[in-house]
Amino acid sequence: MSTDMRTGWFYVGNGQLRYRTAAGWTDDYKPADYYQPDEAYPPRSAPAPARRSFAGSATAGLAVLLVLVGAVAAGLLLVTHA
Structure with missing residues (x-):
C-alpha cells in the first residue's frame, strides 16, 4: 500500500482524471482536458550537477x-x- 496521501485530481488513463482524498479514491471523474495542475508533479528534482x-x-x-x-x-x- 502506498504511503503517498496527496489529494487532488490525478490522471488515471483514457483521458480521465479521478479525485483522491486522504481517505482514498472517490467516484468523481472529469475529462483530462480540464486539468490545470497547481504545481508540477512529480516534484522537480534538484538541478543537474554542473558539467x-x-x-x-x-x-x-x-x-x-x-x-x-x-x-x-x-x-x-x-x-x-x-
Missing part, C-alpha cells in the same frame, strides 16, 4: 583512446606472430 570541465572530458577521452590503441597493437602483434 565537468573540458579537462576532465579530455582525460577520459585520452584514456579510451589509449585503451583502443593498445587493443589494436595487441591484435597486430597476434596477427604477425601467428
Whole structure:
C-alpha cells in the first residue's frame, strides 16, 4: 500500500482524471482536458550537477583512446606472430 496521501485530481488513463482524498479514491471523474495542475508533479528534482570541465572530458577521452590503441597493437602483434 502506498504511503503517498496527496489529494487532488490525478490522471488515471483514457483521458480521465479521478479525485483522491486522504481517505482514498472517490467516484468523481472529469475529462483530462480540464486539468490545470497547481504545481508540477512529480516534484522537480534538484538541478543537474554542473558539467565537468573540458579537462576532465579530455582525460577520459585520452584514456579510451589509449585503451583502443593498445587493443589494436595487441591484435597486430597476434596477427604477425601467428
